[in-house]
Every structure is written in C-alpha cells, then in structure tokens.
Amino acid sequence: xxxxxxxxxxxxxxxxxxxxxxxxxxxxxxxxxxxxxxxxxxxxxxxxxxxxxxxxxxxxxxxxxxxxxxxxxxxxxxxxxxxxxxxxxxxxxxxxxxxxxxxxxxxxxxxxxxxxxxxxxxxxxxxxxxxxxxxxxxxxxxxxxxxxxxxxxxxxxxxxxxxxxxxxxxxxxxxxxxxxxxxxxxxxxxxxxxxxxxxxxxxxx
Amino acid sequence: xxxxxxxxxxxxxxxxxxxxxxxxxxxxxxxxxxxxxxxxxxxxxxxxxxxxxxxxxxxxxxxxxxxxxxxxxxxxxxxxxxxxxxxxxxxxxxxxxxxxxxxxxxxxxxxxxxxxxxxxxxxxxxxxxxxxxxxxxxxxxxxxxxxxxxxxxxxxxxxxxxxxxxxxxxxxxxxxxxxxxxxxxxxxxxxxxxxxxxxxxxxxxxxxxxxx
Numbered sequence: 214x215x216x217x218x219x220x221x222x223x224x225x226x227x228x229x230x231x232x233x234x235x236x237x238x239x240x241x242x243x244x245x246x247x248x249x250x251x252x253x254x255x256x257x258x259x260x261x262x263x264x265x266x267x268x269x270x271x272x273x274x275x276x277x278x279x280x281x282x283x284x285x286x287x288x289x290x291x292x293x294x295x296x297x298x299x300x301x302x303x304x305x306x307x308x309x310x311x312x313x314x315x316x317x318x319x320x321x322x323x324x325x326x327x328x329x330x331x332x333x334x335x336x337x338x339x340x341x342x343x344x345x346x347x348x349x350x351x352x353x354x355x356x357x358x359x360x361x362x363x364x365x366x367x368x369x370x371x372x373x374x375x376x377x378x379x380x381x382x383x384x385x386x387x388x389x390x391x392x393x394x395x396x397x398x399x400x401x402x403x404x405x406x407x408x409x410x411x412x413x414x415x416x417x418x
Numbered sequence: 419x420x421x422x423x424x425x426x427x428x429x430x431x432x433x434x435x436x437x438x439x440x441x442x443x444x445x446x447x448x449x450x451x452x453x454x455x456x457x458x459x460x461x462x463x464x465x466x467x468x469x470x471x472x473x474x475x476x477x478x479x480x481x482x483x484x485x486x487x488x489x490x491x492x493x494x495x496x497x498x499x500x501x502x503x504x505x506x507x508x509x510x511x512x513x514x515x516x517x518x519x520x521x522x523x524x525x526x527x528x529x530x531x532x533x534x535x536x537x538x539x540x541x542x543x544x545x546x547x548x549x550x551x552x553x554x555x556x557x558x559x560x561x562x563x564x565x566x567x568x569x570x571x572x573x574x575x576x577x578x579x580x581x582x583x584x585x586x587x588x589x590x591x592x593x594x595x596x597x598x599x600x601x602x603x604x605x606x607x608x609x610x611x612x613x614x615x616x617x618x619x620x621x622x623x624x625x626x627x628x629x630x
Binding site for chain 1: 434
C-alpha cells in the first residue's frame with residue numbers, strides 16, 4: 214500500500230471514530246464546541262505523529278515482551294510534553310481542555326496505532342498512518358463539535374447563527390454527544406454498506 | 419525465560435524511561451519561565467478587572483494566612499482591595515476574585531476557576547458575541563463591538579455585602595440567577611461574600627458601611 218493510501222484510509226474508510234470506534238471517551242467529552250474540538254484534535258495529532266514515528270524507529274530495538282510498557286512510556290512522555298507546551302503557549306486551550314489532555318495517554322487510537330501499525334511498518338508509512346488517523350480523528354471531532362455547538366448553543370465558533378432562537382441545551386450535555394455520534398456512525402455504516410462490503414482481511418486497531 | 423534475558427529486558431525498559439525523563443526534564447526547563455509568566459499575566463489581568471480604578475497592586479499576607487492585594491490609584495493612594503474566595507458549585511469548586519473600593523462597594527469580580535455544566539452553569543463565564551455568523555461571513559462586523567465581560571459577573575459591580583442575595587426575577591438591587599443554574603449562581607455569590615467577609619475580619623476596610 215502506498216503511503217498516500219495510508220494517509221487517506223484514516224480519514225474516511227478506516228476513520229478512528231466512526232469506523233474503528235476508538236478514542237470515544239475524549240470524543241464524547243470535548244466536543245461541546247468547534248473550538249474545543251480543534252484544540253483536542255491538534256493535541257492528539259501531535260502525540261499520534263510523534264509516537265508513531267518514534268515507535269516505528271525503535272521497532273527493532275524494543276523486545277516483543279516489553280513492547281506495551283515501552284509504548285506507554287513513549288506516549289506518556291509526548292503527552293506530558295504537549296501539556297507543558299499548551300500551558301506555556303496556549304493557556305486558554307489549556308484551561309478549556311483541562312483533564313482531557315492527560316487522558317490522551319489512554320486514548321486507544323494512539324496505543325492502537327502503535328501496536329497495530331507503527332511497530333510493524335517503516336517510518337514513512339507510520340508517519341502517513343499517524344497523519345491520516347490524526348486528521349480522521351480531528352475531522353470527526355470537529356464535525357461532532359459543529360453539530361453539537363450549532364444545535365446546543367445556536368453558535369458556530371462562538372458566533373450566533375439564528376438570533377432569537379432558543380438552542381436545545383441537551384445537545385451540549387452528555388446525551389447530545391451520544392445522540393450525535395450514534396447518528397453519524399449510522400450514516401457512515403449506511404454509506405459503507407452501499408459502497409462496498411467491509412473486507413475481513415484488514416487489520417483492526 | 420532465563421535470568422540474563424529478564425535483566426536485559428529490564429535494562430532496555432530502564433533506558434527507555436531514562437531517555438524519556440531526560441526529554442521531559444528538558445521541556446520542563448524550557449517552558450518553566452513562560453508558564454510562570456503566563457500565571458503572573460493572568461493574575462495581573464484579573465486584578466485589573468476586579469479593581470479597574472487601581473493602576474498598581476501589591477500583594478499582602480495578613481495574619482491568618484489569607485492573601486489579598488491592595489490596589490493604588492495614580493496618586494499612590496489606596497484605591498481598593500482584591501481577595502479571592504471559593505465555594506462548591508454544581509459540579510466543581512468555583513474560585514472567584516472580588517475587588518472592593520475603600521468604601522466596601524464591589525468594583526468587579528472574576529471567576530478564576532470553574533468546571534460547571536457547559537451551557538448552563540458555565541454561562542457565568544460566557545460572553546455572548548452580539549455578532550451573528552452571517553455578520554462575520556459577509557463582513558458586516560464593522561461597528562459592532564462585542565461585550566467584554568460576562569453579563570452575570572457584571573451584575574456584581576456597585577453592589578454591597580448586604581445586596582449579595584440571589585433572586586430569580588430581575589432586580590437591580592440583587593443578583594439575578596442564571597436561568598437553569600441557580601446552584602452555580604448561588605455558589606458564585608457565596609464565594610464573593612466569603613472573600614468580602616475575610617477582608618472585613620482583617621479590618622482593612624469597612625465593607626458595606628458606606629464611604630469612610
């Protein structure tokens with residue numbers, strides 16, 4: 214598979230949120246607005262890229278028996294780095310995202326890609342995989358954030374859409390997250406089913 | 419697995435940990451100064467919001483371990499005091515900073531920390547732009563200036579300790595609760611009251627008793 218295909222698969226065909234159903238905890242929690250979704254998408258993309266590249270580079274050095282602890286240490290290190298960088302240079306995002314940034318450590322997309330892809334493929338393919346998965350995750354967050362902010366606060370990026378209209382507050386509360394994600398997953402499944410049947414040979418994450 | 423195998427695995431894991439702590443040490447060292455600066459900037463801007471009449475501030479530590487700030491006006495006279503307090507809200511502890519002038523009238527409050535329900539409780543810190551998305555997209559934003567401070571917090575300006583009561587109907591002499599978030603509204607008000615109480619107990623100003 215060429216690396217352009219690696220990049221593309223994460224965005225649609227193997228979208229981490231809608232198809233692989235990974236990393237749903239941060240997805241449900243931070244998508245109350247487009248702004249928050251953007252912050253989380255950026256932080257996750259950074260960690261995913263760094264961990265994929267480093268784990269791919271070290272794949273011949275790390276013995277199989279202790280690969281998971283090594284992956285966790287590497288991922289946790291990059292998460293701590295982005296936490297410090299956010300606090301230093303983006304204090305507002307740091308405040309908004311709060312505890313969700315440290316929780317990137319246990320985001321299963323990152324460990325999943327490390328185990329299923331980066332530890333078995335070369336650096337460039339892993340970079341493309343990380344970029345594609347990161348963009349796919351980010352796009353899903355932004356899409357959910359857009360829908361929830363629009364319906365739940367009647368705003369997009371903080372700007373009012375329909376003045377005078379009362380928003381459905383439930384959409385920015387936890388039930389709104391489940392509703393939105395459920396409908397979007399359904400749409401993805403419908404589309405996939407019509408386009409082609411899922412092939413069983415592909416690796417899971 | 420034999421003993422040397424286990425030892426070599428341990429050594430590899432240890433070196434991974436050592437390298438990662440080295441990296442963290444470096445990043446921490448590189449960002450330390452900037453994070454400190456951000457905190458100081460944050461405190462400074464909060465003080466300017468709660469004590470708009472003051473131009474310089476100095477921190478004071480009073481007898482019973484409370485920190486408060488004295489604000490001075492251009493002529494170097496005491497213009498007011500700022501102190502922070504906290505109270506449990508609906509889903510988080512709300513920390514506020516409140517500023518009073520020497521007569522004990524509130525000059526501003528700022529919520530420093532909160533994690534209240536998005537869309538309900540966190541209206542206390544939301545500033546709603548009066549621009550619509552269409553204004554921005556079509557470039558009609560010129561001439562409309564968005565409000566700077568959350569309307570809920572603006573209510574506290576000019577109130578005295580005795581007026582710090584939460585009501586549900588609009589009342590210029592009281593604090594009007596946020597729709598659907600009475601607990602948060604009360605918690606903010608209690609936190610402000612507590613910080614004023616602290617000042618009062620210090621005897622630094624005669625809170626709520628009119629000008630000196």
